[in-house]
Amino acid sequence: MEKRELLFEGRTKRLYATDRDNLAILEFKDDFLDWGGSKKARVSGKGSVNASISGFLLQYLENYHVPTHFVEQLSDGELLVRRLKMISIEVVVHNIAAPPLSEQFALEDGQSLDFPIVEYYLKDRKLGNPQINETHALALGYAKMDDVRAICRMASKANAILKSLFDRRGLSLAQFSLEFGVVNDHVCIGDEISPDTCRIWDKRKNRRLDKDRYLQDLSGIEKTYRELHDRLTRAM
Numbered sequence: 001m002e003k004r005e006l007l008f009e010g011r012t013k014r015l016y017a018t019d020r021d022n023l024a025i026l027e028f029k030d031d032f033l034d035w036g037g038s039k040k041a042r043v044s045g046k047g048s049v050n051a052s053i054s055g056f057l058l059q060y061l062e063n064y065h066v067p068t069h070f071v072e073q074l075s076d077g078e079l080l081v082r083r084l085k086m087i088s089i090e091v092v093v094h095n096i097a098a099p100p101l102s103e104q105f106a107l108e109d110g111q112s113l114d115f116p117i118v119e120y121y122l123k124d125r126k127l128g129n130p131q132i133n134e135t136h137a138l139a140l141g142y143a144k145m146d147d148v149r150a151i152c153r154m155a156s157k158a159n160a161i162l163k164s165l166f167d168r169r170g171l172s173l174a175q176f177s178l179e180f181g182v183v184n185d186h187v188c189i190g191d192e193i194s195p196d197t198c199r200i201w202d203k204r205k206n207r208r209l210d211k212d213r214y215l216q217d218l219s220g221i222e223k224t225y226r227e228l229h230d231r232l233t234r235a236m
Helices: 046-063 134-139 145-168 221-233
Strands: 003-009 013-018 023-028 070-075 078-082 085-096 112-122 171-183 186-190 198-202
Touching: 023 046, 046 070, 046 078, 046 145, 046 221, 085 145, 112 134, 112 145, 134 145, 145 171, 145 186, 171 221
Parallel strands: none
Antiparallel strands: 003 013, 013 023, 023 078, 070 078, 085 112, 085 171, 171 186, 171 198
């Protein structure tokens, strides 16, 4: 697979064209941001670990018939993915109350929710990434009805599958976000699923195994990410 020109560079990843029009290479950077996209730092090895975790989780979802853009892991820090037409909606799923949800609704941080909460956000930094609902998406042309239904269905299914996996590893999937795109008229999960896009807690020790560990100025973020990788990918 030949790596060609840079198609897009985000804050934590780069996307490159390949010699096949329908495939791209997703390269994970070592850059580290807070949930709002600030407080930038570099953590050596983070990109490699995140790529491996994301590849594992995306393939895991594929095994349960949840379509994703993942094709294969190429090397440390790189995934081969299908090229998608991205939908400008981010989906956030909450299983346990954590900021900002806990702050918005005066919930205790760490409180289990009786039912998963699914939120939709428009991916537009100029507008401040506002929260929207299905009718916003339809009325303002961000997505078609069939796509909105597929996104809702896939987010709920992915949550059930990933929660079960994490639970068997002694982990709580408190919150995670998903992005979606379209290929051949079908919606699938794109981007990444990693400690950068999830809130993951150790059940026994109530220890953070995600980017909150860095935001609270705790040490050993790269070691923590590697621990999470090893726990998730160990034999069933």
